[in-house]
Amino acid sequence: MTALLWKDFRLNLPIAVASAVVWAIIHAFLILTMLFFREGGDPPAYIWGEALTTTNTISLAFSQLLVGALGANAIACERADRSAEFLFALPPTRVWILMSKLILALALALGVWGAHLFMLEVIVPVFGILPATGNPRLAGFYPMMLASSICLFGGSWLGSSLLKSAAYALLIGVALTGAAGGAISSIQVRLKLADTPALEHTYQVTFLVLGIAAFAAGTIHFLRRVEP
Amino acid sequence: MTSSDSPAIELIGLTKIFGEVKAVDALSLVVPRGTTLGLIGPNGAGKSTTIRTLMGLSTVSYGTVRVLGLDPAVDAPQIKSRVGYVPETHLMYRWMRIQDVIWFAKSFYPTWNDKLCRDLINLFGLAPRQKIKQLSKGTLAKVSLLLAIAHEPELLILDEPMSGLDPLAREEILDGVLRTTGERQCSVLFSSHSLGDVQRMADNVAMLYEGKLLLHCPVDELLTSAKRVRAVLRDGCVPVWRPPEAIWQCVERREWQLTLHPCSEQLLARLQTEFPVDNVEVTDLSLEDLFKDYVKGRRKLA
Numbered sequence: 261m262t263a264l265l266w267k268d269f270r271l272n273l274p275i276a277v278a279s280a281v282v283w284a285i286i287h288a289f290l291i292l293t294m295l296f297f298r299e300g301g302d303p304p305a306y307i308w309g310e311a312l313t314t315t316n317t318i319s320l321a322f323s324q325l326l327v328g329a330l331g332a333n334a335i336a337c338e339r340a341d342r343s344a345e346f347l348f349a350l351p352p353t354r355v356w357i358l359m360s361k362l363i364l365a366l367a368l369a370l371g372v373w374g375a376h377l378f379m380l381e382v383i384v385p386v387f388g389i390l391p392a393t394g395n396p397r398l399a400g401f402y403p404m405m406l407a408s409s410i411c412l413f414g415g416s417w418l419g420s421s422l423l424k425s426a427a428y429a430l431l432i433g434v435a436l437t438g439a440a441g442g443a444i445s446s447i448q449v450r451l452k453l454a455d456t457p458a459l460e461h462t463y464q465v466t467f468l469v470l471g472i473a474a475f476a477a478g479t480i481h482f483l484r485r486v487e488p
Numbered sequence: 489m490t491s492s493d494s495p496a497i498e499l500i501g502l503t504k505i506f507g508e509v510k511a512v513d514a515l516s517l518v519v520p521r522g523t524t525l526g527l528i529g530p531n532g533a534g535k536s537t538t539i540r541t542l543m544g545l546s547t548v549s550y551g552t553v554r555v556l557g558l559d560p561a562v563d564a565p566q567i568k569s570r571v572g573y574v575p576e577t578h579l580m581y582r583w584m585r586i587q588d589v590i591w592f593a594k595s596f597y598p599t600w601n602d603k604l605c606r607d608l609i610n611l612f613g614l615a616p617r618q619k620i621k622q623l624s625k626g627t628l629a630k631v632s633l634l635l636a637i638a639h640e641p642e643l644l645i646l647d648e649p650m651s652g653l654d655p656l657a658r659e660e661i662l663d664g665v666l667r668t669t670g671e672r673q674c675s676v677l678f679s680s681h682s683l684g685d686v687q688r689m690a691d692n693v694a695m696l697y698e699g700k701l702l703l704h705c706p707v708d709e710l711l712t713s714a715k716r717v718r719a720v721l722r723d724g725c726v727p728v729w730r731p732p733e734a735i736w737q738c739v740e741r742r743e744w745q746l747t748l749h750p751c752s753e754q755l756l757a758r759l760q761t762e763f764p765v766d767n768v769e770v771t772d773l774s775l776e777d778l779f780k781d782y783v784k785g786r787r788k789l790a
Contacts, residue, residue: 342579
C-alpha cells in the first residue's frame, strides 16, 4: 500500500503544489493590497479579519474545482499516458489500487479544507471577528460548500473512471453539479420560492445524493472493468 | 488438479471477439511446466490478445483459460504475483527513475530476489538513477525484463520483447531470459516475429493465423519433419492435385516447389510415382521459411 500511496501522491503532486501556490498568492495579494491602500496608518484589526474572511470564503468556493480535479485525475491520468497498463500487470488488486487513489484524493481535499478552516476558524477570530461558524452571514456556507464539493468530486470520479482525459472528467463533475444547482434554481424561480433553510437543505441533499451515486457508479465501473 | 501440478498454461477453446471480428478463434493449447513455447504468427494473428487474456488484462468471450491452474478472470492478482510479464510496449511511469520503478514493483512481490535484481542491473548495464522518460526502447525493454524476472516467477510471458531492438540489445535480452530459465524451472511463453530467436529459445512452437491455431509441435520435430521439395515437371505437365501434406506450393514453368509437413520417404516416393516429375530435390527449412510458407499457403487458400 505504501508504494501505491507514494505513486498516487506523486501523480497528484502537481495539483497539490498548484493549489498551495494559488492559495499563497491570494494571501500575498491580500496582504500587499491592505498595506498599499492604508490611509493614515495601519488598518484596524477587524479590517484584516474581514479581508481574511472574504478572501478565504471565495478561495474555499473556488477550491471546489481543486477537489473536482483530484477526483478527475484519480483514474484518468494513468489511462491517458497508459501507465495503467503497467500498474495492472502488477499484483495489487483493483480494490487496493482504488483505495490508494481515494485515500490520497481525500487527504489532499482535507488538506485544502483544513487550510481554509484554519484561516476562518482560528486566525480570523484573533482579529476580533466571529469565526465563520458563528457568523450569521456564513451560517449555511460550510454545509453547502461541502455538499457541492462531494457532488463535484463524485461526478469527476465517475468521469475519471469512464474516460481517458482528466479535463473531460472534471467537466462531467462541473456539469453534474451545475445541472443539479441550475435545476433547483430554475424550480425556485418558476415557483417563486423564497431563500429558506428548507431550500438550502434541498440543494445540499441533492448535491450529496448525486455525488455519492456518481462516486459509487465510478467505483463499480472501475472494479468491474477488466481492461486497464 | 492442484495449481502445482497443473500445466503452466492451459487454453481450451479460447475465443475473443471484438465487435464482429474474432481475434482469437477456439484456441486450445497446453504449455507444460518447465517448457518454453514460442508463439508466432503474422500481425493481427491474435498473439497479443491471447497473452492479455492470460494476464487477466482482457476478457474472454468463450472458452477456458488456466494459468498455473488459476483462472485469470478470478485469480488475476495471484497469477500476476507468480508470473513475470513483459508487454509489447513498456509503459512504466515516465517520471520515475529506474531505482524508483524497481522499488515500486518490488513492494508487490514477496518472492523478490535482491541479488538477482543487482545481477540483472549489472548484466543489462542499467544506471539506477536514470529517469524512465530518458531511456531508449532497448533500455526500457531491459528494465521491463528485469521487473519480470527479479521476483523469480514460475512462468514468464513475453509479448514481442525484442521488437524494434538493435541486435546487441536483443542479444542481451535473450541472454537474460536464457540465464533465468536455465537456472530455474521456469516456464516461458513468448511471442516474437524474430523467428531465429524462437528457434534458439523455444522447445515448442505454436503458430497462429487469423486467430486460429495452425500448428503446435516441438521445434526440433517441426524442423526435422518439414521439408522443401523442388521437383522438375515433365514438358507440358502440371500437378493435377495437391498432396494434403503440402502447406504451400508454387509452380513456375517446369519447376514445382512444395513445402511438405510432415515429409516422409513414402510421401516422396508417392510424389515421384503419381506426379509427372523427373527430378526431386529435398532441402531443410529454417523456422522462418516454414512460417512464411505456412502463411503464404493459408493466404492462397483464402
